[in-house]
Amino acid sequence: xxxxxxxxxxxxxxxxxxxxxxxxxxxxxxxxxxxxxxxxxxxxxxxxxxxxxxxxxxxxxxxxxxxxxxxxxxxxxxxxxxxxxxxxxxxxxxxxxxxxxxxxxxxxxxxxxxxxxxxxxxxxxxxxxxxxxxxxxxxxxxxxxxxxxxxxxxxxxxxxxxxxxxxxxxxxxxxxxxxxxxxxxxxxxxxxxxxxxxxxxxxxxxxxxxxxxxxxxxxxxxxxxxxxxxxxxxxxxxxxxxxxxxxxxxxxxxxxxx
Numbered sequence: 001x002x003x004x005x006x007x008x009x010x011x012x013x014x015x016x017x018x019x020x021x022x023x024x025x026x027x028x029x030x031x032x033x034x035x036x037x038x039x040x041x042x043x044x045x046x047x048x049x050x051x052x053x054x055x056x057x058x059x060x061x062x063x064x065x066x067x068x069x070x071x072x073x074x075x076x077x078x079x080x081x082x083x084x085x086x087x088x089x090x091x092x093x094x095x096x097x098x099x100x101x102x103x104x105x106x107x108x109x110x111x112x113x114x115x116x117x118x119x120x121x122x123x124x125x126x127x128x129x130x131x132x133x134x135x136x137x138x139x140x141x142x143x144x145x146x147x148x149x150x151x152x153x154x155x156x157x158x159x160x161x162x163x164x165x166x167x168x169x170x171x172x173x174x175x176x177x178x179x180x181x182x183x184x185x186x187x188x189x190x191x192x193x194x195x196x197x198x199x200x201x202x203x204x205x206x207x208x209x210x211x212x213x214x215x216x217x218x219x220x221x222x223x224x225x226x227x228x229x230x231x232x233x234x235x236x237x238x239x240x241x242x243x244x245x246x247x248x249x250x251x252x253x254x255x256x257x258x
Contacts, residue, residue: 081175093154104168
C-alpha cells in the first residue's frame with residue numbers, strides 16, 4: 001500500500017446550521033487516482049474548498065505529508081503542492097492560452113519591480129522557460145493546442161479550455177491534483193478524450209496523486225484506483241468502483257429507498 005499523502009481527521013465544515021462536512025476521516029494515498037462520489041450536496045466540492053484553504057474548517061485537521069495545513073492560506077497550501085480545477089470555468093478568455101497556464105505558476109515566478117525593470121535578460125529567460133514548459137504541457141494534451149499558445153483562450157473549444165485549466169493546475173508541478181467535474185459541459189466523446197489525456201499525464205508524471213469529482217460513472221470506473229462515497233458530509237463507504245457500485249447504501253443514497 002502506498003504511503004498516505006493527505007490525511008483528514010474529524011474534518012467539519014458548517015455554514016450556519018448546515019453541516020456540509022461532518023467529522024470526515026479520509027486518507028489519500030501517494031500516486032493513486034481517487035474518485036470522490038456522492039449525490040448533490042454530499043460535501044464533495046466543500047471538501048476541495050476546505051483542503052485548498054478557500055474555506056477554513058470549523059473543526060478537524062488536514063495533514064499533508066505529516067505537516068498540518070489546516071490553518072494555511074490558499075497561497076501557502078498551493079506551495080505545499082496541492083492544486084485544483086473548478087467545475088465552472090475560471091479562465092480569463094481575453095488572455096492568451098499561455099497567460100492562462102502561466103498564472104498557475106505565478107508564485108514561483110519573480111515578479112519584483114527590480115527584476116522586471118532592470119534584470120531584463122533574466123526576465124526574458126524566465127518568460128521563455130515558462131513558455132516552453134506551458135507549451136510542453138499543452139502538447140501532452142493536444143499538439144494542436146500547443147500551436148495556439150498566443151491566441152485568446154476564448155477562441156478554443158470547450159475541451160481545450162478544460163485542458164488549459166488542467167495545464168494551469170499542473171505547471172507548478174503539484175503532488176496532489178484535485179479535479180472538480182472536469183467533464184462538465186462536454187459531450188461523451190470529448191469526455192472520453194479528456195480522460196485519455198488525464199491517464200496519459202498520470203503516466204508521464206510519476207507519483208502524481210489525483211482526486212476527481214465526477215458524475216459520469218463510466219469515467220470513474222475507467223480511471224480510478226479507489227473510490228470514496230460521501231453522503232451528508234460523512235464517508236458512506238469506500239472501495240473499488242465495482243465494490244461501491246454494488247453497495248446497497250450507495251444505491252439508496254443515489255436512488256432512494258425502493
